Amino acid sequence: MQPTISTPDNKQELHPQLHTTSLRFKPGQMIFDEGQKANRWYEVVRGTVRTCRFHIDGHRHLTGFYFGGDVFGADYGYYNTAAEAVTNATVRCYRVGELSQQSPSTNFSFGGAASILYRAMSSAQRYLFIMGHRTALEKLAAFLLSIYIQDSDDTSLNLPMSRADIADFLGLTVHTVSRSFSELVRREYIKIEGRHVVVVKDCAGLCRLAGEHELLANECEPKPTHSLA
Amino acid sequence: MQPTISTPDNKQELHPQLHTTSLRFKPGQMIFDEGQKANRWYEVVRGTVRTCRFHIDGHRHLTGFYFGGDVFGADYGYYNTAAEAVTNATVRCYRVGELSQQSPSTNFSFGGAASILYRAMSSAQRYLFIMGHRTALEKLAAFLLSIYIQDSDDTSLNLPMSRADIADFLGLTVHTVSRSFSELVRREYIKIEGRHVVVVKDCAGLCRLAGEHELLANECEPKPTHSLA
DNA sequence: CGACCATTTGATGGGCTTCAAGAGCAGTGG
DNA sequence: CCACTGCTCTTGAAGCCCATCAAATGGTCG
Incomplete structure (x- = not known):
């Protein structure tokens, strides 16, 4: 499997000027938990990640798989899913405190910021359409x-x-x-x-x-x- | 029913400096079609809107309902759903040609742009979680x-x-x-x-x-x- | 090898779809 | 006004698909 940037045509490094960190996780390891403050978003560099949540009755619900180039964790306020590594995974982590403050003075380029969220949207929609099937x-x-x-x-x-x-x-x-x-x-x-x-x-x-x-x-x-x- | 801005805490007018248009639709009327170029996104002012797509076998799949304050049509490239008015509906329409060009020089404030997509994401996730239920x-x-x-x-x-x-x-x-x-x-x-x-x-x-x-x-x-x- | 886990396969039951028909409601025209 | 029409919504009965229960197979690791 060759990780490739698979979403909209933006293959360049995202915001290289941002403070970013590369992190490695082992299979099953949690990247963030449901309910935590969503002050970072993530990009998969290598490996696979899943997002999930649990219902009261204990049953688990996965809301997405993320492969190389995919973006996850772009939630507002608090994460509404947990994220876990499926395989050995390397993810790039971006601090986005500015995101939640919505200050018009922050100087992110629109293109980059939009592309992050577009890529997150893209994953959500992929799931949406799959669930539209009957059998x-x-x-x-x-x-x-x-x-x-x-x-x-x-x-x-x-x-x-x-x-x-x-x-x-x-x-x-x-x-x-x-x-x-x-x-x-x-x-x-x-x-x-x-x-x-x-x-x-x-x-x-x-x-x-x-x-x-x-x-x-x-x-x-x-x-x-x-x-x- | 009182339309209210229901998503993240950004209740101010979105980008009043943008070229926007208010449009009115009757029940069942199409706002945009699946496959059209996604050069506008929309905000519901009054009424209710649905997004839908059709499978080959003819069965219809709705991917979201949008009420006052909700954002829809924030797709990349081409709309992957159609949008139709459920009731008499007034929507505000924003041209977003700049969105797809991803030019870093465009001077949108990050807050506003992000909030648009966050609000769209929020709707997608609402649906995701509902579909996670069993019966x-x-x-x-x-x-x-x-x-x-x-x-x-x-x-x-x-x-x-x-x-x-x-x-x-x-x-x-x-x-x-x-x-x-x-x-x-x-x-x-x-x-x-x-x-x-x-x-x-x-x-x-x-x-x-x-x-x-x-x-x-x-x-x-x-x-x-x-x-x- | 033996323990353990993931996966596959079989048998049964329950929930949803399908088929069918009736009830409720709005719009139209006599 | 009310019959007529057409539509939406509701309800009943039968069948099918998937969940559940149960067990066997295969693969991994000590």
Whole structure:
């Protein structure tokens, strides 16, 4: 998996003049917790990150996966999710105290600031659209496609997260996720190579399942250059 | 229903120096279409707006409702949803050609620009959390609460949208939505007065159903001042 | 090897969709 | 005014999909 800046066409360093820090996290390690003061936002340099929250009944809900170049933690006031490393992950951390003060005198360029939030929005919308699907099979297909398009260089795609993570992301159980994987294999849309690698055999088929207008279908055969946003 | 600026604590006029236009739409009228160039973003002045997209199989998916003070249409490049008026609606329209150019020389204050996108993010996250619930009853409870908290001054809340809108928003059928309403009434959590008015009788009960940590529960009895983000 | 965890698979039950029909309400025109 | 029409909303019954319960397989690490 090659981390690439996958969102809007801003590949340059973000605000190099800002005070930034690179941090490393191990799998499962928490980056920030729900309810903490949201005075920093983050950019994934390498690895994968998830954001999650817990309901009273104990069930976990993942609200996003973030790969190289993705932005997370751009909340207002307090974080409304926790963030955890899925794999070994390196993230760049930006202090954004100025963000919450909204002082018109701060001299951030609009472009950079907007692009941060656009990139965060882009992730939120990706999730929104996946959840718009009706069946487990459709959701999984849409999920795989979203990763395939964002974060893959050939027909194989990397799934660094566990089946449980995928389940909590899609609002399904591990069982249903596993069955859906098997069904996609049975239909020969994908091939599974080990736990974390999926080979896309019939992208058009997946697109049909995901049924996202022609947008995806067009992007499917010639390898796209960036996200679906 | 009293439109109020409900998101982060920025209640002042946004960028009065920008070229803006007020527009009025009738119920069902389209404000912009999916795929159009996203060179404007919008702020609801009065009324209610929905964003939606259609899948190949024809089923509609609503990705958000926007009330007075909410921001919508803050997409990058092209709109990835259509926007339609739910009720008679007045929206303020801002040209944001500068947004997509990301020129660091543009002199927008960071606060205003960030707040636009924060407010858009806030709506996206509201939806994200609602969709994290498991059963239809929980989803509906969370949905009603989110509106109750954002857009109500007393125990009664206004539902300008149809049951079909709610269904397409929550990923359910009208039937299930209707049944869930009836169940909430049966449990005496709410009372229904006409098609578009719901009276909250047991907010704590609703909060328990929605199960969003204690965050909501705290905000429930003393009427909150602004959003749950 | 044996313990443990992640994943897969099977069987059963519950919740939501689907199919079907009735009730409520608004608008129109006689 | 009221019948008529069309629509939204509600409610009932049957079927399907997914959650739950249960167990087997496979992979990792001591």
